[in-house]
Amino acid sequence: MQKQAIFQSKLLPYALVAPQLAIVLIFFYWPALQAVIQSFLLQDAFGLSTTFVWFDNYIELFRDPAYFESIVRTFVFSFAIAVSSLSFALLLAVMADKPLRGSVLYRTLLIWPYAVAPPVVGVLWIFMLHPSLGIIARYLRAMGVDWNPLLDGDQAAALIILAAAWKQISYNFLFFLAGLQAIPKSVLEAAAIDGARPMRRFWTVTFPLLSPTIFFLLVVNIVYAFFDTFGIIDTMTRGGPGTSTVTLVYKVYSDGLLGGNLGSSAAQSVILMIMVIVLTGIQFRFVERKVTY
């Protein structure tokens, strides 16, 4: 039961929410509205005249094969980032769940990467994997791998996925650890007595009981891969080589701010906004539906 606060004055509650409302209105709704308006306009190259063009920006966008490539690329990235960081985080969480000495220390260390800002993550990995500076790049070449993400698009993509997944591991780890600790120990003991070996115990008991956590994290990770990888991409590859690491969010930036096509960029933002709304809707519906197994 939640207690309802009772205010003497009718104005006070409005005054209290006003700052938050102002921030949301000025920094979110207004720019969003601007983007929607902008997406119906077309500016000439010098910004001297603006024409209302209805859905032309959208139509052009959907006729552009580069945009479709970018959509596919974004989904591939998201899927790869979500799967790799989820599975690695789960592995770490299962290991860290065991009562070992110094568990507080290594749990803390495992959570740290989450505090690192995405551009810093990008720089960190560049230092290690840059074809001429990176220490790991040197080992890779010594092993006979032709490592050059500055020229090879697939390698650049792998690099982005690696860095982005690495950063998200901590977050996932935290939730997995909490999820694992919420599973009653006696249930696993019962499974052990019931003749299930550790691997079978994991797949038939632990994993199904973690499924609500996994689903929640899957949505969170996809949202992250969609929108929060901008900093990593910008510091590591700037979308290159060519357009091989241009995701939807990066394309908004490069078309609008670098390419000067504000109309198309605005249309892309509106599409992204709709995607966010859908993903958030899924997440909310899921969070409200508590029982899942």
Added chain:
Amino acid sequence: MANVTLRNVRKTYPGGFEAIKGVNVDVGDGQFCVLVGPSGCGKSTLLRMVAGLETVTGGEIDIGGRIVNQIEPADRDIAMVFQNYALYPHMSVFNNMAYGLRNRGMKEAEIKSRVDEAARVLELTSMLDRKPRQLSGGQRQRVAMGRAIVRQPKVFLFDEPLSNLDAKLRIAMRVEIRKLQRRLNTTSIYVTHDQLEAMTLADILVVMTGGQVEQVGNPLAIYEKPATTFVASFIGAPPMNLMATRPEEIRSQLAGSAAADAGILGIRPEDLVITDQTPDGGVALPLTVEAIERVGAETFIYGSREPEEQRVAATPGELPPGEIIVRVPGTEAPAIGAKIRVAALRNKLHLFSGDGRTRLEA
């Protein structure tokens, strides 16, 4: 079909805490053994060691002639019922019971017949498709039992299986468990802190405290001849009245007995009768009635041996001059504040050495 033998079993935790300090118990084939003791006495730890969920620091655990110290729980051929039932929440009742059989690679037809049979015995047939969260506490308890019996193991282990049930259901399930165990004739070890459960279920009762066995034996034999003051006060409700024999009023009545000088005298509440006479060789005590509890069939009278102003703090090694509980049939009782005299026969007296560790024959 198996004996369970514990030989000098010890458990020391990495921190140095000695949870089990050398326990010897021998449970015969088909017997029902109950481990009873207060919280923290090590009874659950001992059971978990038999199950293989805790490592054994010293001694041997022998199930059916095989030393199982180093054997995985799955390979010990045991089944365990947990206090919180530990059902698999994502599996139906059927799958909960079938899980252990599937893990052992049994054929589906055989699994189905075994689960159906167990469900019939436990009256779960209509619930096989439900998930544990759709069941009541008593039904979950029966599923946990079902999961144990379908395996047809050598030994059943029960870790306080009834303590999450309400009082009425607890009594019903207690009888069910006993009947089931008798019929299947499977060796069982049962942990509880409830002495009534312990008395009613056990073939062999093991009373534990502080990681040690205090007394082992037939429950009635233990009730009639408790070996130490701990057992005397733990087994039986309300507990046995214990008092020092040093005060002149008691010493004079016990003249000639080994405990007369510096010992402890115990008398069960039901062995005291309100009378003005002193039975030959028995003990009589004057009491002031302080409280009365009527429970229908019987009445408990709480009295103090001395007027309040004369009570003294207990000196070390001596029991406090505590209250005396008298249990009388029916609802007749003296008024509160009344002065009464209660007495017990000589053969109803329990005498212990001064430290309470040794029983002396009266």
